[in-house]
Amino acid sequence: MGILTAEINAKNLKALVKYLVNRSPGKTVKIKAEGNGRKIDIEVGNLEDLNKALAEVDDFLKAEGDFFMAKIALLIGVSEYLPEFPALPSTLKDVEAMKEVLGNSEMGGFDDIKVLRNSNRQQIEEAIYDLFADRNKDDVLLFYFSGHGVKSREGNLFLATPKTRKGQRGIVTPTAVAASVLQGQMNDSFSQRLVVILDCCYSGAFTKGMTAKGDENIDIQAELGGKGRAILMSSSAVQSSFESEGSELSIYTKYLVEGIKTGAADTDNNGKISADELHQYVSEKVGEESPVMTPQFEPVKEGYRIYLASSPQDEPKLQYRRKVQEILQINNGNIDFINRFLLDELCKRYGISDEEAKAIESEEMASYLQFHKKLKRYEELFSQAVEKSYPFTENARQTLRKIKSLLGLRDEDVADIEERFLPESLEPESEIFSTAKAIETSSQNDKIELLSDKNVDYTKLRDFLANGEWREANKETANCMLKVAEREKQLYLNIEDIEHFPCADLRTIDQLWVKHSDGKFGFSVQKEIYQSLGGTKEYNQEVWEKFGEKVGWRKGDKWLGYNELTWTRDTSSHYTGHLPLVRARASLRWYSSLAQRLVDCNI
Structure with missing residues (x-):
């Protein structure tokens, strides 16, 4: 009697067992499966054996749980646009980088990854439907978008396509993909592990549409429902997202990829990277390079604990990287001579070569170097502006504010620079910019000026x-x-x-x-x-x-x-x-x- 051997590692293990038995009469079907600590090794030759085998498979599936869940991702990058929008060459590289880390069996471990590049609205909406339809409750479904995000007059988010255009009333909504389409498919999906990652301008507005019709007071989390969802967004509802100088990837995606690829996002060192850990890591790194960007995170129920990737535990390079991160954070991006000695000793202990150590340090210092480079550029510009154009006209002030925003710098980041170059005897700093010294108390009447960066009335x-x-x-x-x-x-x-x-x-x-x-x-x-x-x-x-x-x-x-x-x-x-x-x-x-x-x- 011949033996047909099949090693099965899939969600539909039971169905495959039945299929093999029915298609192989007179043969013995041998079933092997391995999980996170359990194994089954069964031979099925008749119906009685099959029923016993299926019962054992049931026990195995219950014990293994996540091992048999499917992990499916849809990655969308849009780089080409009509003249109304600037091209974004980094987006296609973003999706390729995400595909690499998510598809790696030792990192993301995603079974099925679909990539769309410069697709039209219908193609994107059909792919969104396919991502969320006909899924099981334990499947992990991930949607990622890199491109232009635009808002309608009502403040709702739309994902721009190559054919998206603007009219007299703003965005022509039928030419873009409404965030509500994505939300609707999420609501209809059986999966209870849904992750959305948006690397686009105004991505924080994604949550605005998560309210019931006619009721603006419904909480996002109550409206989303579901057992677990995680929404990671590169910026707030009013912010732009930025490309990274010296990198082929956008700032946000660069650190998404880095956190997974290096394992550095595994902050609790348990060998898994959860949605909240990834957000925490990316937020810190983005803040180091471009403080004006404030990545957002909206977990629903247990969504913050959805595991997206694996990381090697106690891997020497990862341990070294974490120590480098700790030193840089404490010392504002610098490594002093004492910590240099410490790192050199760690290299010897971990068996890390000089080249490997330098590569890790360069990667971790990159965000600090970019930030200081931007500060230097602003300092050079501001000093020249004071020398040639002070006191500033309102137009000059607005231009400086815009430049500061484009560089991804906040008021408090440049406060020392502005104070250093402004003449003390002339116009107070608070009348030019809302900086760390925005509140001025008058010595004559002791009144506090009610200043606000958000036009709030105090x-x-x-x-x-x-x-x-x-x-x-x-x-x-x-x-x-x-x-x-x-x-x-x-x-x-x-x-x-x-x-x-x-x-x-x-x-x-x-x-x-x-x-x-x-x-x-x-x-x-x-x-x-x-x-x-x-x-x-x-x-x-x-x-x-x-x-x-x-x-x-x-x-x-x-x-x-x-x-x-x-x-x-x-x-x-x-x-x-x-x-x-x-x-x-x-x-x-x-x-x-x-x-x-x-x-x-x-x-």
């Missing part, structure tokens, strides 16, 4: 504070911060919001609280207390509890509720730093990030 907050109406002022503070972060619909702030909160607005809020409480309240007051207890950007449970006790938010082992806080007008009964208290998602990590943001803004 009059009500000022009046509440002036009257000692602390509860109302606390609520108004939260409302203002939501407006600044454009999170009024979500009704909460996340860590990314505070890490990129405009310094001018943060300073205005803090100055008002400090002034009207005679120095007892304010974010800066809280920061000093937090740091005095050993608080850093990294969350520490013990420090957080001590801080809560110090500012009167915690008594004994109990955290006080909102209504249990002290709201009396007389501040003598208040703990120093008691207010303001702004609730946020992941509030423990959020506050440590706030303290760091205050340091960054020199508040």
Whole structure:
């Protein structure tokens, strides 16, 4: 009797077993399967054997779970456009780089990857349908787009195609792919592991369409539903995305690929790279090179833990890379002589050659070098502008702001440069740019200028504070911060919001609280207390509890509720730093990030 041997490693293992038995009468079918620690090795020669085999396969599938899920990706790059839009040559290289890391069995391990290059609207929409249709609940489905993102007059996101054009009323929507098409197919899919990665301008607007018809107050997460979804976006709803100088890839995709390829995005070192880890890694690297870009992340339910790739654990080069990253982060992109000695010793221990070490260091230093290069360019331009054109006309100011934005620099990044070159006896810096010194207090009337980078009106907050109406002022503070972060619909702030909160607005809020409480309240007051207890950007449970006790938010082992806080007008009964208290998602990590943001803004 002949033996037909088949090694099966697929989601439809049971169906394949039945198929082989039916097609091979009189033969023995041998089934082998291996997972993450289990094996089955079965011979099936008759119906009774088949039923036993299928029962064993059932047990195997239940035990292995993720091992048999399918991983399917759709990668779209659009580089060619009508004259209304500039060409984006990097997009096609973006999709090829993503395909390489996702398709690598030791990295992404995706089974099926479809790539579209400069496709029309119908082709893209059909591919989106195919990606999400007829899938199983455990399948991982990934959609990636690199190209121009455009917004309609209503603020909805569209993905531009080679035929997308503009009319008198803005974008001609039938020529582009609406984000709502993608959202709709996601909603109809049986898969509970969906990942969307958008590397395009205004990608943060993708979440705007995630509301029910006629109701703008529906939360994104409630509307998306599903067991787990992760939306990674290169920029906010009002930002542009940038290509990277000295690289064939866009800034955002460059670090997506790097995080997976090197394994550096595996921040918890468990051998897997999850959606939130990849976002965290990319955000940090993008921030080093182009601080004005603020990548966004919207996980739904367990979406933040969707595993996208594998990484080698305890691999010497990865360990060396992580140490290099740590040193560069602490030393602002530099390696001093002490750390140079440390790295040299690590190379000897890990058996890493000089060439390999230099390659790793060059890759990790690239973002810092690009950032400092941009600062140098802005410094040269600004010094010449002051020499030739100061005091600036309004047109000159706008041009400088635009250049700063194109370079991917924030106000606080260039504050020292502007202060250094502006004549002290002439026009105050705050009247030219909204920088780290945007709040000016007049020595004559001691009034705080209510400046905002987001045109938020702080009059009500000022009046509440002036009257000692602390509860109302606390609520108004939260409302203002939501407006600044454009999170009024979500009704909460996340860590990314505070890490990129405009310094001018943060300073205005803090100055008002400090002034009207005679120095007892304010974010800066809280920061000093937090740091005095050993608080850093990294969350520490013990420090957080001590801080809560110090500012009167915690008594004994109990955290006080909102209504249990002290709201009396007389501040003598208040703990120093008691207010303001702004609730946020992941509030423990959020506050440590706030303290760091205050340091960054020199508040």
